[in-house]
């Protein structure tokens with residue numbers, strides 16, 4: 001053959017995977033006319049005879065609840081979306097044992113049709129009994145995964161006579177309709193579909209539709225499936241993977257986008273994949289077993305943002321994406337897990353469009369996962385962004401593992417992880433190495449050799465392996481593994497190296513675990529700098545201006561003041577753990593000065609003005625603020641109490657002093673720490689548990705200042721005279737005429753609450769009214785033509801705005817007063833409890849805050865608010 005004859009078309013890995021057939025369908029259904037009668041009964045109602053009779057259906061409906069549906073996080077009722085009636089599973093009983101078998105048969109049949117592995121145990125959990133009457137329906141939706149392991153919904157239609165009520169299920173552009181109305185009351189019918197498929201129930205045209213709805217749930221951790229013709233496909237993928245070892249300009253990795261949508265919790269390895277997705281993953285899994293491919297399940301995230309350059313546009317106009325200049329178009333893979341379902345800690349890895357096997361346009365036609373529209377800013381056009389998240393399989397030939405995963409510019413951080421070192425080294429080499437190292441010191445000891453000298457022989461190896469620890473990772477297991485080895489080797493230098501790997505970690509339990517372990521072997525002095533660093537880190541609150549720009553970084557995390565407050569709260573809570581560490585654990589309790597230095601560093605951060613400004617940020621919830629106060633007070637109380645107990649050798653002056661500063665700071669920031677919400681909540685948290693948790697520690701005058709001062713503040717507040725309520729908002733003017741038009745206007749003016757009157761009535765004589773108002777000398781009764789258009793010349797009449805403003809202001813004052821009174825009662829109750837606990841204490845604290853003088857009754861000004 002000559003050289004220029006056409007080469008046979010090359011089959012790519014994508015071709016092979018795309019050709020994998022689904023072992024099942026997305027939805028299935030059947031009619032069973034030899035089914036056993038269920039023997040259905042409903043608690044508080046009784047037996048239901050089937051086929052369902054209209055009279056019984058009517059009676060049943062009366063004891064049903066309207067069926068809600070999920071909207072975002074919430075469960076809501078909206079007949080436009082869903083109208084049907086439900087009975088909870090707990091009240092439904094099917095007495096016939098034959099029906100149980102029937103149910104089992106249906107479950108395994110639909111599991112097989114849906115392509116669930118035969119070896120997976122699938123069970124059906126009754127969820128609801130649903131009754132639909134004429135007109136009832138359920139608009140298009142996806143079912144939430146209501147139980148662990150739930151992957152599909154099964155509906156069993158009970159014999160009843162109805163028309164309409166078709167179940168329509170959709171998936172990837174295909175649609176299946178299940179119309180069981182023809183069964184006409186004598187058979188059982190069954191339909192099932194994967195939970196992520198969109199489906200709807202069309203309106204029931206007549207009669208009653210009665211259905212049992214089940215969650216189909218399967219056991220995880222199951223062996224891989226047996227599929228026909230697999231051997232050939234596996235061989236094909238294997239050989240393509242071998243050829244993949246090609247020069248650097250080839251894609252570094254490939255990403256295969258899965259068909260189905262998965263929730264993060266529901267997805268645990270290949271066993272939980274659905275349908276064709278599982279068939280594809282199972283094939284890749286087998287190829288990976290031979291050591292030629294690395295395969296992970298990941299979330300593929302595509303983020304796009306751009307600016308409208310389409311010229312002049314009105315504010316409300318929707319900007320088409322075609323008119324945008326795209327400045328960010330970034331794809332990353334995140335949330336790594338192995339096919340066995342083991343979650344892997346890995347930074348987001350940036351991939352290129354070419355890496356996506358189904359092509360860069362794989363998201364075309366799909367709804368984005370989220371969108372943002374930043375509106376117009378000055379002269380600049382609107383900023384648009386959207387993002388897509390979907391589950392995918394990430395793979396690359398194992399022979400390429402030594403490549404750098406550059407350029408890895410992501411949120412300003414360099415990710416140059418070598419994946420082999422992450423996975424093989426950390427998962428495989430490391431445990432072996434650790435095992436080996438653990439026995440070494442013992443061996444040296446028995447050989448009466450110098451540990452230190454021998455230790456130094458392995459030190460470089462241990463140190464080299466420490467490099468593989470991800471800095472700042474919250475995962476402490478491996479670090480702890482090293483901790484043990486390092487302690488046994490008795491090499492403080494290695495301990496310091498290990499502490500270095502914490503780098504910028506903020507103070508949390510992981511840091512405490514490692515430091516106390518090392519402190520046990522090497523003393524607190526050695527770990528002190530690392531602890532202090534972590535405390536400083538927790539206290540470090542960069543000014544707001546440093547937060548990253550959303551438009552630039554998209555979905556990358558950016559810190560909110562709230563996040564920072566939470567971080568500080570965790571740090572403070574961790575200090576509690578540290579301070580209460582009892583003797584007898586691996587380490588002796590930390591010396592007081594370490595804790596105190598850390599506390600001082602956090603307190604300084606707090607009292608600093610920068611933070612004070614941030615604390616009034618609106619996006620911090622009162623709950624966050626309460627947590628923060630409660631944690632801080634708890635820590636300081638503990639330190640104070642520690643002075644009397646053995647473990648902690650601190651002085652009580654410092655904690656008490658800090659507590660005083662802290663309480664002072666809280667009281668001086670009423671905008672950030674409002675008394676009725678935040679301070680009350682915090683005091684309830686502090687003092688209620690304190691009664692049992694810290695009995696004795698309440699002997700802290702500084703801390704009691706918080707409720708005592710709040711009470712005093714509120715007492716002063718609630719006796720302030722309220723401006724008297726205006727008796728009426730009516731505008732009492734007398735029009736010099738009693739014609740119908742004037743009578744109508746007078747009626748409006750006399751109404752206490754109404755601000756506007758639109759005399760739609762054609763009979764009203766507008767010019768006459770204007771004239772009468774003018775004559776009565778009330779220019780503030782305004783007549784406003786509705787618009788320039790003359791067809792609505794009547795327009796509207798308005799009372800002056802001040803009327804309404806004053807009216808609302810008074811209402812607000814009243815409700816504020818009520819809130820204050822309620823909070824005051826709560827504070828007083830709380831103080832009573834404290835007084836019972838320790839009768840001496842309260843009078844002391846109260847001395848600082850004498851009750852406010854009894855006010856002179858407010859001067860009445862009854863008529864000053866009469867507006868005419």
Ligand SMILES: O=C(O)CCC(=O)C(=O)O
Pocket residue numbers: 130138143155167199201211213
């Ligand atoms: O009644 C049906 O067939 C379907 C009900 C449904 O989709 C649901 O309860 O989520």
Ligand SMILES: [Fe+2]
Pocket residue numbers: 141142143153199
């Ligand atoms: Fe549904």
